[in-house]
Amino acid sequence: MSDYAIEAAGLRRTYRSRTGWLRPLRREVEAVRGVDLTVGNGELFGLLGPNGAGKTTTIKLLNTLLIPTAGSARICGHDVVTETREVRRRIGYVFGGDRGLYERLSALDNLRYFAELYGVPGRDQQRRIAELLELVRLAGRERERVEGYSRGMRQRLHIARGLLHRPQVLFLDEPSIGVDPVAARELRQTVADLAATGTTVLLTTHYMAEADELCDRIAVIANGTIQALGTPAELRRHADGRQVLEVEAYGVTDAQLAAIHTLPGVREASVTVTGAAQALTVQSDAGVDVQADVLRELDGVRLGRVAARQPTLEDAYVAIVNRVDTPARPVEAVAA
């Protein structure tokens, strides 16, 4: 048995597309530009990154849905290009969203079909399906058509489907997307339980709290390359020497945000909109109090709560990802 559940070396993937016939326009997009990583047996590994960073492409290269343009990858010691079937026997794949199920069939029919496809022996199917329906709490609803299911129920059915053949390695691609907080918490518990029983999990997510709570190690990917890799505690140190100011505001303009960026001591500044309010987050050097300067720049803007706090994993993530926008340079993993 291989020491690692997942190994990737110099993994690259370029998408080529062509539009038009008479004067075809060819386009190349380098989605993954040399990913190196190893994931140990039984490890819960997180892959974080902004939209378009290359997370899903990396997962699809590892789970055999895509063939790499260059580099190599192995799952439980089997090459993803030349030993496809061996790899597929050992992996499960779950992705977020509404798609990927037979809507007009019941959950039970969906599971029966995929149990056949994934080679679960006939004599074990009934027991295994019942077990999984209990695990994802769909027991009692299994004869209803999937088209009547809520998003959370579909997501749980996805997980049950991914686990039918007891995979050694489970790829979870944004499984909690669009799921309500209670369902997301239950989903996290299910994932943690799986990891506890020895299943290797590779999880991509946008939710830092989820990654922080679940993952043994996290890789931050941006622009197709791994920008940082380490335990959540190690990654948090990328925001060492910083402090964070959070301001609830109503009507911050782009010009004001740009002005805040140029204030002495300010490292990052961003605005996220939540309902009618804006949340302005300003990261600054720990020794510099920028609060008075920031509030001066926001003169005339209606403000709510203002609070200073220590950086979190999310702040570290923002710091890592934002460095990619400046001339690309990989960030070394921080030693423990």
Next chain:
Amino acid sequence: MIGVGALLHTRQLSRSPFEIATALIVPVVQATLAVYLCRAGGEPGRLLEAAVGAGLMGVWSSVLFGSGGAIQNQRWQGTLEMLMLAPRPPALVIFPITLSTAVTGTYAMLATLLWGRLLYGVPLTFAHPLLFLVAAPGCVLGLGMFGLLLASTFVLMRNANALANTLEYPIWLVSGMLVPLTVLPGWTGPIAAALPTWGARAVHEAASGGPVWPSLGICLAISLGCLAAGALMMTYVERRARAAATLALA
């Protein structure tokens, strides 16, 4: 696996409002076309033959849009990737889908004949009634295997719908489903021979008289060839699709 797959895909297909509407309307239209073409041609004695031909057109449409369309539907549903991730030969994964379209195709043929009988009084007096019951499923099965070959194209191409639309009417014509091959120009002969024409010929012979077994035998032999070629193509195409990233919508 093939049995469970075909059953569940048939169930999924039969619950689609679009499929239900098509299954109700198209056989009536085809039966009407067949009857009026015969009457206009002054050959009302060949009503049954025309109705059988119209039914076969329905089977072909079902296989073409079923095999191709079903693959496209899998892509839209996001299930094509999940099917391809199964640790099975790709042809074995796709075959139940084409088989389920053959099952719905059988319905199209029977419905056309029944509507012809109910609405226009088409006499269901078959020359070889028992052989008709063998030839019709044989023809449908043959078309299903041909469907596997077609399906491989759809796995590779995201916009393969255009191919399905282009193929529907020419194949109605050259496969002998609607008009006898003898009335077509000579150059269509080789094309017709390579297509699932023998199944249609066997069904026609069972309905209006003639040696059914040779045609049915050739149909099944060609279809087995299609199955073998489809299986090889599917393995090749699956790899190409992974290289070209066409298993998903985007």
